[in-house]
Amino acid sequence: MYQEHQEILGNSKWLRITERLTHATRRNPSPKYDFDAQFPIYPSGLRRAAISEAYGSACSWRSSYLKWQIEKEKHELKNKQRLVAGKRPIPFVKHPPQYPKECHRWPSFYGTEYELLDDHHIMLKLFTGGDYIYRKITLLEPLAASEGYMIGSPALVHKAWGWELHFPIGLQKKLSLIKIAEQFFLPNFLFCSVDLGINNHAVMTIQDAKGRVYATRFISGAEDIHLRKRYLEKIVRLQKQTKTIPEDERFAKDLWNKVSNFDNDIAHQVSRQIVNFAKEHGATVIVFELT
Numbered sequence: 583m584y585q586e587h588q589e590i591l592g593n594s595k596w597l598r599i600t601e602r603l604t605h606a607t608r609r610n611p612s613p614k615y616d617f618d619a620q621f622p623i624y625p626s627g628l629r630r631a632a633i634s635e636a637y638g639s640a641c642s643w644r645s646s647y648l649k650w651q652i653e654k655e656k657h658e659l660k661n662k663q664r665l666v667a668g669k670r671p672i673p674f675v676k677h678p679p680q681y682p683k684e685c686h687r688w689p690s691f692y693g694t695e696y697e698l699l700d701d702h703h704i705m706l707k708l709f710t711g712g713d714y715i716y717r718k719i720t721l722l723e724p725l726a727a728s729e730g731y732m733i734g735s736p737a738l739v740h741k742a743w744g745w746e747l748h749f750p751i752g753l754q755k756k757l758s759l760i761k762i763a764e765q766f767f768l769p770n771f772l773f774c775s776v777d778l779g780i781n782n783h784a785v786m787t788i789q790d791a792k793g794r795v796y797a798t799r800f801i802s803g804a805e806d807i808h809l810r811k812r813y814l815e816k817i818v819r820l821q822k823q824t825k826t827i828p829e830d831e832r833f834a835k836d837l838w839n840k841v842s843n844f845d846n847d848i849a850h851q852v853s854r855q856i857v858n859f860a861k862e863h864g865a866t867v868i869v870f871e872l873t
């Protein structure tokens with residue numbers, strides 16, 4: 583749906599517009615995409631959670647596609663410059679990102695679909711095969727958040743070994759932030775500058791407002807690049823063996839999922855190292871390079 587209606591992406595009223603297109607009401611009896619006809623007893627909270635996940639996935643694709651377009655335009659401009667200089671143009675071989683046909687995420691349970699009973703028990707609205715009813719779930723570990731933090735809406739995630747209940751932890755109160763421009767005039771102000779690269783995941787430096795460097799650290803990506811290359815080479819080998827890709831089926835889905843999970847794990851580890859490095863040196867602002 584979002585692929586056909588990209589004008590919704592980035593609109594502040596995206597949820598209301600999406601529900602008008604998918605959810606039948608008295609004022610909206612014939613939505614263009616009748617979600618309720620396919621899932622007639624789907625709870626409203628889970629429906630909105632599914633919409634939210636689809637919207638996030640579509641926004642991510644659109645961001646990647648716009649980035650690809652800019653990269654293509656820059657390449658074409660360089661080719662024009664090469665022609666003027668009497669050189670042969672270099673073909674742009676990078677393919678545009680494909681709109682996601684599958685979603686491997688799991689929607690969260692909003693407040694209407696679950697109830698925390700205590701630190702060890704939760705009520706979840708689950709599908710029994712004929713209807714959605716509340717089931718009491720016993721947690722293996724006590725559910726508790728540190729002081730100043732709160733527990734968010736859980737997500738029921740399917741793993742190879744079974745089901746897991748994931749709880750996000752967030753700040754209980756919004757932080758009162760000072761404008762970055764004002765912080766530059768504070769005494770002993772330090773910021774962490776981060777340059778993202780290929781051979782190195784990141785190069786971090788601690789600087790002050792005058793540009794003096796106090797510390798530098800590299801996050802090497804050599805081992806990760808080597809392992810990721812092995813996964814991709816295995817996919818290529820399998821593709822050469824089969825010589826065909828089944829229609830409407832993602833080739834080597836398990837391996838691609840492994841690559842995706844691997845990339846996500848690297849992103850989490852690198853972001854944590856950046857934050858720890860900044861905190862270690864007392865930097866209050868983290869600045870990334872423009873890409």
